[in-house]
Amino acid sequence: MSKRIPMEKLPNTRDLGGMIGYGGRAVRPGMLIRSGQLAEATPADLEELSRRIELVVDFRNMDEHVNVPDPEMPGVRQVHLPILQGQGPVAHDEESRRLAMLSLFEDADKPKAVMTHIYEDFVANPYCRGKYREFLMLVAEDREKAALWHCAAGKDRAGFATVLVQELLGVSRDDIFEDYMATNVYLEEVIRKMTEDNARLTGLNDRAHREAMGYMFGARIELIRAVYDKTEELFGGFEGLFAEGMQIPHGQIDRMRERFLA
Secondary structure, eight states: OOEEOOOSSOTTOEEOTTOBOGGGOBBOTTSEEEESOSTTOOHHHHHHHHHHEEEEEEOSOHHHHHHSOOOOOTTOEEEEOOOSTTOOOOOOSHHHHHHHHHHHHSSTTHHHHHHHHHHHHHHHOHHHHHHHHHHHHHHHSOOSSEEEEEOSSSSSHHHHHHHHHHHHTTOOHHHHHHHHHTHHHHTHHHHHHHHHHHHHHHOOOSHHHHHHHHHHHSOOHHHHHHHHHHHHHHHSSHHHIIIIISOOOHHHHHHHHHHHBO
16 A cells, blocks of 8 residues: 655655555655645645655646645646546635535435546546546656645545556556545545534535535545446456557556556
């Protein structure tokens, strides 16, 4: 499983180094880092990040990117690569948030359906596939320090980006699933607070609705399985996704494996 990098205010920042890929070779440490958004980083966190990374890829939409910007770090290239096409602005005032959440949770099954559709779109939507292809090409570029990628919490958009990197490097499905679900451990307090805040905001506090909120705020195994099923349906698996869906030359994939596996 990826290893958490100790940070003061970034609980879901993790190094993929040490995970086992093709041929029993380990992912090289200090090269591939997944994270949640960086806005809450303390000066000490920023110092640690600047020491480790030279590329940040931000998967959030424009509203998130502008209103909760990543801090600038000297010598670090920052690339905005919004994954979800046409995602609307985030509601900032409480009444707008309340109405949006009520609409989303009016049916306790709706959040699961919404999130399943988003995950399936990661591979079914040509726009999403194109953005993820850009991401993989950025990661493949030569650099001395690590590439870091993130969305808001680091579980969905960045979570699937991590799956792509892990699949490309030959990490086992069991290890990939375990790493995906670990977000619930690292963000346990964040998820609990968000669930409680939204329960108070909407008044929807029964067991069914609190479980539904888990699909929005936490990692759910059903979601990652849905994206695997869609990949199998459309492309016969991840090798087909890389070759056909993303048009990544096999030689490029071989070079990435050689570079990132020890």
